[in-house]
Amino acid sequence: MSDTPADASNTPASAPAAAKPVKHRRYRSGTAKWHMSRESVSISITDVAQWTEKECHDYLVEVRFGSMDNVRCPHCGTIEKHYWRELQRRWKCKGCGSTFSVTSGTVFTDRKRTLKDIITSVLMWINSAAGQPALELKRHMNTTYNTVFVMQHKLREALVRGYNVGVLNGEVEMDGAHQSGRRAAEKRGVPQGSRPVDKDTPVDKLKETMTTQTGRAEEREKQRAAGVVNPEFGQRLPKDRRILFAIRKRSGARGKGACATRVAVGLAETAPVAAAIMRDFVAMPESYLNTDTSPAYTELGKNYKAHLTVEHSKELRGPNGENNNQSEELNWRYDRAEKGVYLNIEPKYMLDYAVETAFRADTRRLPNGQQLKLALNVALSVGESLFWKGFTRGHHREAELIHPAPQPAKPSGPKKGRHPIPAMNGRPPR
Numbered sequence: 001m002s003d004t005p006a007d008a009s010n011t012p013a014s015a016p017a018a019a020k021p022v023k024h025r026r027y028r029s030g031t032a033k034w035h036m037s038r039e040s041v042s043i044s045i046t047d048v049a050q051w052t053e054k055e056c057h058d059y060l061v062e063v064r065f066g067s068m069d070n071v072r073c074p075h076c077g078t079i080e081k082h083y084w085r086e087l088q089r090r091w092k093c094k095g096c097g098s099t100f101s102v103t104s105g106t107v108f109t110d111r112k113r114t115l116k117d118i119i120t121s122v123l124m125w126i127n128s129a130a131g132q133p134a135l136e137l138k139r140h141m142n143t144t145y146n147t148v149f150v151m152q153h154k155l156r157e158a159l160v161r162g163y164n165v166g167v168l169n170g171e172v173e174m175d176g177a178h179q180s181g182r183r184a185a186e187k188r189g190v191p192q193g194s195r196p197v198d199k200d201t202p203v204d205k206l207k208e209t210m211t212t213q214t215g216r217a218e219e220r221e222k223q224r225a226a227g228v229v230n231p232e233f234g235q236r237l238p239k240d241r242r243i244l245f246a247i248r249k250r251s252g253a254r255g256k257g258a259c260a261t262r263v264a265v266g267l268a269e270t271a272p273v274a275a276a277i278m279r280d281f282v283a284m285p286e287s288y289l290n291t292d293t294s295p296a297y298t299e300l301g302k303n304y305k306a307h308l309t310v311e312h313s314k315e316l317r318g319p320n321g322e323n324n325n326q327s328e329e330l331n332w333r334y335d336r337a338e339k340g341v342y343l344n345i346e347p348k349y350m351l352d353y354a355v356e357t358a359f360r361a362d363t364r365r366l367p368n369g370q371q372l373k374l375a376l377n378v379a380l381s382v383g384e385s386l387f388w389k390g391f392t393r394g395h396h397r398e399a400e401l402i403h404p405a406p407q408p409a410k411p412s413g414p415k416k417g418r419h420p421i422p423a424m425n426g427r428p429p430r
């Protein structure tokens with residue numbers, strides 16, 4: 001046998017003995033470490049797919065009530081071990097005698113899908129990092145677009161009414177970001193940012209082509225004229241422009257970021273709007289406020305224990321560590337959801353999407369099974385859907401949820417519910 005050591009037998013004899021290359025390890029942030037870990041995934045789609053309908057039912061009972069012994073009747077509120085009717089999978093209330101199921105009085109009331117379908121869809125929605133297109137869920141579930149669109153929006157509604165509530169205290173950051181009004185649908189296929197420029201083209205000619213390329217210069221002017229004036233710079237904002245306010249509570253632990261988030265939408269970043277938002281979401285006298293130097297917060301900041309500002313035109317972090325980077329981070333997340341997934345969020349439903357982003361941000365370090373339980377718990381405890389029940393039959397929300405007060409908003413899209421051609425022989429035309 002040859003006398004080469006075992007470990008050298010793999011290298012070809014002709015290769016010279018080179019110095020061992022330095023291994024450059026890829027930098028991993030704490031977040032990446034978490035997402036790569038085994039603990040971050042505690043439930044999978046295939047797990048749920050193997051559950052029986054009874055197991056799905058038991059799971060939802062646990063998520064909604066805790067156990068079969070403490071079931072709350074949605075009709076009268078009695079918490080009891082109600083009479084259980086196995087065959088119908090419904091309870092009969094010991095207090096008022098009415099019957100109800102695990103989805104009665106929740107956003108899933110009058111459901112047509114099976115419980116397994118509901119849990120699976122919510123899990124898929126949870127598993128998407130930045131958000132999930134309804135079209136994608138339609139393909140996963142092989143159902144209609146309307147079904148999944150309404151279901152996703154019912155989840156968002158549940159979060160708006162059940163998650164984005166209550167005041168924050170402690171180290172609070174607040175920031176407003178210009179959002180919406182991008183009209184992404186019109187810009188699809190049109191290159192963003194700089195265009196290749198032929199250096200010999202005269203400037204006038206260049207301007208001309210730019211206007212025709214981006215088009216709609218007149219229309220944009222018209223929109224500006226109808227919009228709100230930006231208090232900071234005096235320029236008119238487009239009609240669809242909204243300001244997304246992110247209020248976040250710092251966790252206090254280094255590298256852990258924010259631990260609680262509230263979001264709100266306003267027409268402009270002004271003091272009255274900011275005041276209304278703070279009234280709803282911040283315990284002012286016991287908190288420290290961190291903002292940028294926007295004049296909206298100058299007076300309001302005096303109601304706090306302290307008000308720290310950072311001048312964003314100069315720096316992201318002040319000389320004494322002043323920053324509102326957690327709020328900025330949420331704005332960035334919303335940006336990512338809008339520009340990467342949802343593409344053209346209607347201003348009327350902006351808050352819904354923002355709250356979804358806030359929920360995803362707050363639960364980012366939880367295993368997905370826990371995220372699923374949280375989302376389902378909220379969806380099962382806010383009562384019936386107020387905004388999305390009957391949406392496909394033309395019942396649309398007639399309010400835009402903005403601060404300081406909700407504004408009336410028209411139902412968007414074509415009229416639904418009645419066919420333009422009257423029925424013949426008692427049967428609507430196809």
Ligand SMILES: [Zn+2]
Nearest residue numbers: 073076093096
């Ligand atoms: Zn009852």
